[in-house]
Amino acid sequence: MRTFDHIDVYSIAEACTTLREYQGRARLNAGGSDLLTVLKGDFLADYPEAVINLKTISGMDYIREDGEYLRIGTLTRLTDLVSSPLLKEKYPVLSEAAYTVATPQIRNVATLGGNLCQDTRCWYYRYPRSIGGPVQCLRKGSGPCLAIKGDNRYHAIMGGKKCFAVCPSDMAVALAALDGKVIIVGPEGERRVEVTDFYHPTGNELAKDEVVREIEIPIKRTPTQQSFRKFTLRKPIDFAIVSSATVITVAQGICTDARIVLGAVAPAPVRAKAAEELLIGKPITEETDTAAAEKALVGAKPLSKNEYKIQIAKTLVKQAILGVTD
Amino acid sequence: MNKDISLVVNGEARYINVPADKTLLDMIREDLNLKGTKKGCDAGDCGACTVLLDAEPVNSCLVLAVEAANKEVTTIEGLAKGGELHPIQAAFIKHGAVQCGFCTPGMVLAAKAILDKNPNPSVEEIKEGIAGNFCRCTGYKKIVDAVLASGRNIQG
Numbered sequence: 001m002r003t004f005d006h007i008d009v010y011s012i013a014e015a016c017t018t019l020r021e022y023q024g025r026a027r028l029n030a031g032g033s034d035l036l037t038v039l040k041g042d043f044l045a046d047y048p049e050a051v052i053n054l055k056t057i058s059g060m061d062y063i064r065e066d067g068e069y070l071r072i073g074t075l076t077r078l079t080d081l082v083s084s085p086l087l088k089e090k091y092p093v094l095s096e097a098a099y100t101v102a103t104p105q106i107r108n109v110a111t112l113g114g115n116l117c118q119d120t121r122c123w124y125y126r127y128p129r130s131i132g133g134p135v136q137c138l139r140k141g142s143g144p145c146l147a148i149k150g151d152n153r154y155h156a157i158m159g160g161k162k163c164f165a166v167c168p169s170d171m172a173v174a175l176a177a178l179d180g181k182v183i184i185v186g187p188e189g190e191r192r193v194e195v196t197d198f199y200h201p202t203g204n205e206l207a208k209d210e211v212v213r214e215i216e217i218p219i220k221r222t223p224t225q226q227s228f229r230k231f232t233l234r235k236p237i238d239f240a241i242v243s244s245a246t247v248i249t250v251a252q253g254i255c256t257d258a259r260i261v262l263g264a265v266a267p268a269p270v271r272a273k274a275a276e277e278l279l280i281g282k283p284i285t286e287e288t289d290t291a292a293a294e295k296a297l298v299g300a301k302p303l304s305k306n307e308y309k310i311q312i313a314k315t316l317v318k319q320a321i322l323g324v325t326d
Numbered sequence: 327m328n329k330d331i332s333l334v335v336n337g338e339a340r341y342i343n344v345p346a347d348k349t350l351l352d353m354i355r356e357d358l359n360l361k362g363t364k365k366g367c368d369a370g371d372c373g374a375c376t377v378l379l380d381a382e383p384v385n386s387c388l389v390l391a392v393e394a395a396n397k398e399v400t401t402i403e404g405l406a407k408g409g410e411l412h413p414i415q416a417a418f419i420k421h422g423a424v425q426c427g428f429c430t431p432g433m434v435l436a437a438k439a440i441l442d443k444n445p446n447p448s449v450e451e452i453k454e455g456i457a458g459n460f461c462r463c464t465g466y467k468k469i470v471d472a473v474l475a476s477g478r479n480i481q482g
Contacts, residue, residue, distance in 0.1 A: 006346035029393075036389075036390070051346065079382075102370075108379075
């Protein structure tokens with residue numbers, strides 16, 4: 001890593017002020033498991049002048065139900081999401097997703113906010129300086145997306161607009177299935193965005209002086225069947241080739257509500273609304289499940305080397321809906 | 327930019343002036359001269375650099391040294407007491423769980439973290455606990471055996 005100023009901050013407001021002082025030339029650090037690999041790779045268009053340590057802010061790691069909402073603090077570690085009895089009981093899609101993110105060592109440092117805000121894994125974007133990088137690309141502000149003509153086996157099969165990198169966050173997929181909102185704090189106050197709207201084609205919703213403070217999830221009044229499925233090459237530590245989160249309400253054998261979300265197929269988690277609509281009002285059977293999985297992938301436009309992701313995605317959706325294990 | 331930090335390493339208070347861009351791993355190896363903590367991938371993939379930070383296993387290559395301030399670090403050098411190997415270390419030797427040895431310090435610390443929480447883990451719990459530690463020699467079987475056996479040992 002090259003040198004940088006290191007600033008411990010003690011409140012979210014101080015984090016915003018410090019970000020503003022550095023005018024976009026500072027990076028926030030929570031767990032560090034993504035940021036340190038970014039700094040070591042030294043592939044950014046501009047290397048940060050400062051790293052702002054958020055871990056010195058107290059009281060930002062919590063999981064609690066509060067009237068209408070489940071609230072999770074931005075600095076809550078993945079380890080704590082995995083072991084939370086409340087999540088295991090009522091929001092298992094979150095603890096299952098957190099478990100799949102990475103190894104015990106990484107889960108012990110990585111945070112929910114950090115998982116949502118991590119930088120893309122596109123191998124062109126991340127091409128390290130030590131082996132001849134960085135390479136310019138659309139996401140870095142100049143040139144076309146190199147994945148379009150290059151090796152795009154891990155890139156988007158839908159929703160790509162100029163940049164075809166996929167959203168690497170597993171937690172975003174699970175949160176989208178729970179209608180989660182990201183609470184963002186900036187100098188002008190707070191705002192909320194849907195998890196699916198948090199991601200932009202070449203980055204995320206955060207302005208240069210904004211910080212994620214909390215995730216807010218509406219509490220379900222009726223029991224739901226929740227499931228998270230993720231296909232990876234190395235099981236304990238890998239980014240998803242494809243993932244799927246489902247939250248389904250069934251009453252008297254009939255599906256009355258459904259959230260079906262696909263991960264790692266697009267620049268943001270994708271709600272498969274057509275598949276959800278197909279299931280609602282019907283019993284969950286092999287037939288409706290298969291039809292929903294087909295529906296979820298209608299409109300997918302694979303690149304030259306990633307058509308295989310479509311079949312994986314269909315299979316994961318089927319597994320997730322039926323709650324079967326692989 | 328450098329910072330003065332204090333932390334406890336293997337039970338001993340240390341005061342170090344460290345660059346902001348130095349990892350905990352490099353500080354342990356270069357400033358504290360504790361070479362038992364290994365640098366494998368330096369990217370959080372292999373687990374060779376595992377240390378216990380406030381009793382929990384982390385990849386020391388993914389922690390900034392300055393952010394370990396006021397914390398407790400246990401490296402492999404902190405396990406043996408008075409010239410006696412820690413029971414986990416003894417079990418690794420007895421069960422042939424060490425071949426080239428490069429993953430061993432991280433693996434032993436991952437094992438310690440498992441056993442500190444649960445002295446009698448199942449094979450599945452051991453596999454989950456060492457999932458972040460690559461071993462390219464043993465095929466893991468003997469490592470799991472060693473952790474199982476040292477669990478029983480520690481329980482008496």
